[in-house]
Amino acid sequence: MQVYIADDGLRAADLTAELMIKAYHDGARTFGLATGQTMVPVYQALVDRIRAQGLDVSRDDLQTFNLDEYVGLPATHPGSFRQFMQEHLFSPLHLPSERCHLLNGMAADLNQECAHYDELLERRGLDIQLLGIGTNGHIGYNEPGTAWESRTHRMRLSQDTIAQNRDQFPGDLPEEALTMGIWSILQAKAILVVAIGASKAEAVAKAICGPLDVNLPASALQNHPDVTYLLDAKAAERLLADQSAKEDRMVIRRV
Ligand code: GLP
Numbered sequence: 001m002q003v004y005i006a007d008d009g010l011r012a013a014d015l016t017a018e019l020m021i022k023a024y025h026d027g028a029r030t031f032g033l034a035t036g037q038t039m040v041p042v043y044q045a046l047v048d049r050i051r052a053q054g055l056d057v058s059r060d061d062l063q064t065f066n067l068d069e070y071v072g073l074p075a076t077h078p079g080s081f082r083q084f085m086q087e088h089l090f091s092p093l094h095l096p097s098e099r100c101h102l103l104n105g106m107a108a109d110l111n112q113e114c115a116h117y118d119e120l121l122e123r124r125g126l127d128i129q130l131l132g133i134g135t136n137g138h139i140g141y142n143e144p145g146t147a148w149e150s151r152t153h154r155m156r157l158s159q160d161t162i163a164q165n166r167d168q169f170p171g172d173l174p175e176e177a178l179t180m181g182i183w184s185i186l187q188a189k190a191i192l193v194v195a196i197g198a199s200k201a202e203a204v205a206k207a208i209c210g211p212l213d214v215n216l217p218a219s220a221l222q223n224h225p226d227v228t229y230l231l232d233a234k235a236a237e238r239l240l241a242d243q244s245a246k247e248d249r250m251v252i253r254r255v
Contacts, residue, residue: 001208001250002228005236009196012230013041015255016130016194017049019228023128023190024057031064032129032185033089034140035081037168038194039132043088050093058094065121067131067140068179069103071110071154078170080105103152103178114152114178121152121184129188133195136160137203137216141179144215148223150181182220190226193218195235204231205238208250222249 006012020031033039050057066081075082082102090100101120107113131139136158142150143158157165157175166173185191195204207218208229221227231239 001222003208003236003239003250003252004228004230004255005240005252006230006232006255009038009232010041010045011255012194012196012232013038014045014049016042016192016230017045019192019230020046020128020130021049021053021055024055024062028127028189029060029062030124030127031062032126032180032188033064033066033085034130034132035066035068035084036132038196039130040088041196042130042194043092047089047092058096062095063099063124064090064095064101065117065124065126065180066100066102067129067185068177069105070174071105071176071178072174073105075102075104075106079173105174105178110154110178114154117152117178117180118184121180121187126188128190128192129185131185131191131193131218131221133193133200133203133207133218134161135164135199135203137207137218139182139185139193139217139221141177142182142185142217144217146182146214146217148182148186148214148220151184152178152180155179182217186220186224188224190228191221191224192228192230193221194230196232198234198237200231200235201238204229204235205242208239209242 069081073080141155206216213219
C-alpha cells in the first residue's frame with residue numbers, strides 16, 4: 001500500500017490526476033469513477049492536465065464506470081451523480097455518453113439493472129478505480145455492515161451519510177442508492193483513494209491501520225494488492241499517530 005501525504009487538498013487532488021494520466025499513458029482505458037466534494041478538485045486537475053497535454057480522450061477507446069447513483073432520481077436531476085459527472089468531467093472532456101456508464105436509479109427493475117452493470121464490469125474489467133471515503137468508512141455507497149462479497153446492489157443509506165450529504169443536496173436527498181459492491185470494487189487492477197480534511201482522519205486511520213472490519217467498509221481495501229491513498233495533512237493526522245504498528249504494511253511519501 002502506498003500513502004501520499006500532501007500539504008493541502010489541491011496538491012493531493014493534482015497528484016491524483018497525475019497518477020490517473022500516468023495510468024492512461026501506461027495503457028489503462030477503463031476507469032472506475034467516484035463523486036462527492038473530494039472529487040471536484042480531482043476532476044478539475046484532471047481536465048487541466050489533459051488540456052495542457054493536448055490529449056484528446058474523446059476519440060479513444062476510453063470507458064468510465066461510476067460507483068453509484070441515487071434510486072428514484074432522473075438522470076437530469078441536479079443532484080444526480082450523472083449530472084455531477086457531466087458538469088465536472090464528461091462535458092469538459094467531451095466524452096460521449098455511451099462510453100460513460102452510470103447505474104440507472106430509475107430503472108423499472110433495479111435488480112436487473114445491477115446485474116446488467118455487473119456483466120458490463122466483468123466483461124470490460126476496471127484498470128483503475130478512484131474512490132473517496134465517507135466519514136463512516138463507506139466506499140461507493142457501501143455502508144457499514146455491507147458484505148465484502150457484494151456485487152452491485154441496492155443500499156439504504158445510513159443516518160450518518162444522510163446527515164452528511166443532506167445540506168449539499170438540491171431538494172430531498174434520496175435515502176437509497178445503487179452501488180457497485182465491495183467485491184466489484186476489489187476487482188479493479190489498481191485503486192486510488194482520495195481523502196481531504198480532518199473529518200476523514202479517523203476513517204482513514206481505521207481503514208489503513210485498523211483490523212479488517214465489516215463495519216468499516218474501506219478496511220476491505222487492505223485485501224487488495226495495489227492501493228494508493230492520496231491524503232492532505234489533515235486527513236493523515238490520525239494515521240500518522242497510529243502508524244508505528246503497521247509500517248511494514250505501507251510506504252508513506254510526503255509530496
Ligand atoms: C459520497 C459517495 C462516495 C464518496 C463519499 C465521500 O456520498 N457516494 O462515493 O466517496 O460519499 O464524499 P465527499 O467527497 O463529499 O466527502
